[in-house]
Amino acid sequence: MSRQIIVGNWKMNGTSRDSQALVQALLAGLPASVPDVVICPPFTQLALLTDTLKTTSVALGAQDCHKDASGAHTGDISAPMLTDLGVSYVILGHSERRQEHGELDETVREKAVAAGKAGLTPIVCIGETEDQRDSGEHFDTLGWQIKGSLPDGFSGILAYEPIWAIGTGRAATTDEIAETMKFLREELVRQFGESGKTIRILYGGSVNDKNAASILSITDVAGALVGGASLKAEAFLSIVGAASAA
Numbered sequence: 001m002s003r004q005i006i007v008g009n010w011k012m013n014g015t016s017r018d019s020q021a022l023v024q025a026l027l028a029g030l031p032a033s034v035p036d037v038v039i040c041p042p043f044t045q046l047a048l049l050t051d052t053l054k055t056t057s058v059a060l061g062a063q064d065c066h067k068d069a070s071g072a073h074t075g076d077i078s079a080p081m082l083t084d085l086g087v088s089y090v091i092l093g094h095s096e097r098r099q100e101h102g103e104l105d106e107t108v109r110e111k112a113v114a115a116g117k118a119g120l121t122p123i124v125c126i127g128e129t130e131d132q133r134d135s136g137e138h139f140d141t142l143g144w145q146i147k148g149s150l151p152d153g154f155s156g157i158l159a160y161e162p163i164w165a166i167g168t169g170r171a172a173t174t175d176e177i178a179e180t181m182k183f184l185r186e187e188l189v190r191q192f193g194e195s196g197k198t199i200r201i202l203y204g205g206s207v208n209d210k211n212a213a214s215i216l217s218i219t220d221v222a223g224a225l226v227g228g229a230s231l232k233a234e235a236f237l238s239i240v241g242a243a244s245a246a
């Protein structure tokens with residue numbers, strides 16, 4: 001199996017003091033043979049952490065970017081600004097942004113294009129609601145999200161995060177994840193041809209130190225996008241350890 005990738009999405013958490021303490025604890029505990037580890041702090045911590053992480057194997061990601069490179073967009077941050085800071089990844093289309101900011105597939109696609117142009121690796125999130133899963137519409141929903149959110153020639157990472165599993169402590173079961181991964185791979189190949197075979201797929205939604213090993217061993221799961229557990233050094237390190245062993 002190829003090297004896995006573990007991404008910590010800190011969401012809107014982290015003062016300078018917390019962030020430094022968390023990162024120092026992570027660096028102190030990283031196993032010798034590590035998977036790709038990415039942390040995505042809030043924008044305010046990026047500059048400080050670029051400096052701290054410069055000579056380490058931990059990469060930095062942002063949690064969003066604008067679709068334009070510059071211009072009159074008060075409060076926004078562009079992809080080239082992130083590259084300029086030394087950021088390598090950007091999470092796009094997270095369900096919290098889709099829900100709280102009304103982000104549509106089309107916007108996510110434009111942001112993914114901007115991220116790629118700036119040299120960032122986009123991590124595009126998709127996922128169904130509980131109602132959509134209960135009514136058996138989840139695969140249709142995911143198929144449409146892939147079609148709408150991923151640009152032609154997409155070469156980033158796809159993150160499957162069922163909305164009902166985010167922050168609930170109720171991760172999808174290994175059967176649900178395995179079945180969905182199979183669907184997503186088929187859909188990527190149907191929509192992108194040969195290159196659809198190489199797009200890495202992460203699972204996210206209540207991943208923790210207890211369930212990481214079983215989730216990471218599911219066929220086609222290339223890693224995890226971790227929210228709450230990425231704020232606790234011990235739990236995050238244990239997930240990283242599970243990926244090293246997978």
Ligand SMILES: O=C(CO)COP(=O)(O)O
Binds near residue numbers: 165167206207226
């Ligand atoms: O939204 C997530 C990561 O992007 C998942 O969050 P939790 O791990 O807290 O469920």
